[in-house]
Amino acid sequence: MLADQYYLIAHEDRTGRSRLHPRATGLGLAAALLAELVLEGRIGVTDGDLFIVDRHPPRDALGHDILDLLVAQPQHRDVRTWLAFLSQDAALRVGERLVRLGAVEPVTRRRMLGTSHTLYMPNSAQQRNAAAWASTRLANLLVRGMELSIVDRMLVSLVSATGLTRHVLYGFENYPHAFQFLPNAAASLPSDLREIVDYTEASIGSVVTVGRR
């Protein structure tokens, strides 16, 4: 799923640390989760507002949870509000979903001063391969100039909006057409998804400007 792929791209496979500013990763994951619901035809986005299209719960438990919350809180329609809200624990919840899939394992690290925190990271060789494949697959598609599915186009747009392009296309600097494709990826998306990408980019911009953790 979209958010799973994004999670694996946005985290280092060796250490489980976020490659981006944690708040930027959170926003990227929140956008991916909303985009999953859009792709499944449950919600839509117009002029910065979310609206419910279909109340049928999606198969995925996390998607079901988010859709229920969207239905239960009709007073909040702003995409930015939902991005901000979902970004707070998006990494945790997508991490848990990946645990259920068996793609990562929870690893608890003790920090200085006794506080411990849990990282969701690939632990076995097989899991690490799968995690590394997430970004390699994308680079492969981009460098070869292959036709992208709508999910992959959304993934590429989020990668570029959150600033992970350099990581995904690391080592392919002499394939300029791969870089040139990135702005077009967002342009060819349906307007719902394009708005999500734009609001994600704007939210990350203001988070970074403030520079607060």
Added chain:
Amino acid sequence: MTSGRHALRHNNQDQWAGRLLMDRKPAIEPDIITRALASNRMGVASVVFFGVAGAAPLTVIIGSISAIYAIQGSTAVPVAYLVVAGILSLFTVGFVAMSRHIVNSGAFYSYISHGLGRVVGVGAAFVALPAYSLMQIGLFGLFGSAASGILGAMGLQVSWYACALVAWVLVTVLGVLWVDLSGKVLAVLLVAEISIVLLYDLVMVANPAGGSISFETLSPAPMVTPVVGSLLVLAIAGFVGFEATVVLSEEARDPKRTIARATHLAVILAGLLCGVSAWAMSVTTGPDKILSVAAEHQTDLVFTLVGPHLPAVLVDIGYVLFMTSVFAALLAFHAAVSRYQFSLGREGVLPSAWGYTHPRTGAPLLGSITQSVLALGVISAYAWAGAEPLLYLFAWLTTIGGLGVLVLMWAASASVIAFFQQHRRGENLWRAYVAPFLAFLLLSIVLAATIIGFGDLLQVPAGSPFRWVFPVAYLGIAALGFGWALIMRTVRPEVYAAIGRGADVRVTALVENDFPPPLPPTPVGTHGYRY
């Protein structure tokens, strides 16, 4: 049998429990989303810390006030700080009101481009860059001379340049890593600074010269003389940083109230601290002797004044806090300058390379490096020329930078008037018209007095080109900005249209350019199945 309250409850007639649950639901006003978002946001106290920490009170009190007493030779310093706090409070009223209606309000120039148009906005941005940059570089002079003085007292002869270089290396590294002394460290330092200032003030007032407390330096009478009017720009330099609070409007718990309260509090707190401390200094030396004592001790002034009445350890703590305060101010200004360049780069006013941030840390790399290189160049030039750091580096550059910030505030106050002239946007008369107009009037007077008396502020003799070159240079830079904006308007109209929009560049463009949606969004649940 009557069915009273208890019977109802007992028999569960009309399913009262269910109704209770249903009725209660809308009463829980801040719902789960609002509460979850608010828990991660800043309250008034944190925003005040952000604003006051930017203004660095101990740096101003130990560094600026002693320097103003020593260099300017005027006893009107305390009242100047209080008057400036008043003027800036008036300015804040309209400024904060305007910030409620602008998304992603970054800095003065985005206000100016919203109020007075994008051409003036770019001009303001061009003025802001050297102004803030010079203030930061000037602080290196204060740090260097103060540190070398302290080391000298400990028996180590180190030149001010070496001390400034150490600070420069630290600031450069921390700036590139984007380590801000944020949150708790800053708060703890600030609380310690404020308590030591209050303690010193108490000691100084408790030991007045001649046994009686004099209020002479608080008399507003000298304010009407033009020479003292120009002192106000020096006082304004001590407040720089308070306007940064509006950057946090998206991070604040209640954007409407938190920012307004916090900004007012920051101005008043800084004004009172500085004004009272300046007065306390004059009380303990006597208003007639403060100038000569200040000229003799310079940045050690406060410490020499309280030294005889306090245990030595409290004076040493004061020295340490002073150094950390100057360093924190250096870092805060460095971050502000690089953030300014970053937002200009992102909006396309500067080359887009300045709009690049490090993916993980979010550090605006090129802005940070540019400011570091500039600072190194300037302090090395001063060291090479052998100029006295406290007067020529600290006092001069912060005064020149202060003039630029004053110009920005003046233009921002004009833009608040212009902004609310277009539409009052539900603000009341006082906030939309009266306060901005009064602030503009007062700032115009201060600006005029400053430009007229600028040569005296820099202590240069009559006939020297330094008397007029700096205001003219700002005018030239602003004109350059106007020209650049006009070029952008013809060559890159789509970039020009986005100036002053902050991070919402693409979003607002999307909403404005798209055709209106053919149908209103489907109401919630239209397509859902019925239970």
